[in-house]
Amino acid sequence: MSDGPGDRTRRRDDVTDVELVGGVEQRELYLLDHDPAWADQYAAHEARIRAALDDRAVAIEHIGSTSVPGLAAKPIIDVLVTVPDITAEEDYLEPLLAAGYLLRVREPGHRLVRTEQRDVHVHLLEPDDVAAHDYLLLRDHLRRDPDDRDLYEATKRELMTREWADMNAYADAKTTVIEAIKSRARSHPGGRRP
Known part of the structure; x- marks a missing residue:
């Protein structure tokens, strides 16, 4: 059976x-200036995830705005965990639960x-999933490019002035600027997809 990234056997x-457990949730959205403590929070969750998954995690990375020094963010730590087979939930989901x-x-x-x-989101993807690459591409580009970092922060601050049904609607509204930034990142040496 082959049905996904890299046409692998699953x-x-x-x-x-899409199953959204608990349904749509409205949450108060706000940004905080970058907090160096976010790196420590990530490290604690990385250790917790490693203890739960052992060698079943291919990689664990701090992603999202809290991973970019100097960038204001919602105080939610985003973690990317890549697993060999997303359909083998018994290997990773049960231990994380x-x-x-x-x-x-x-x-x-x-x-x-x-x-x-709700202060830590752990995203699980396969290593060759384009989304996994793009999370790292965006993070690394924002870390090295102050102009795009400022653009992204300004966009988020403007979007915070609006009402949103849920966080997904807010996230969708950032798509245009994120895609433009990723396009510039891909033109940077090392920015191409593997």
């Missing part, structure tokens, strides 16, 4: 629908667990 077919994370999203190629406090 244990089973992946899900075909046992470690205290809660399932929030199950969708084709992607799972998301989070803390009960």
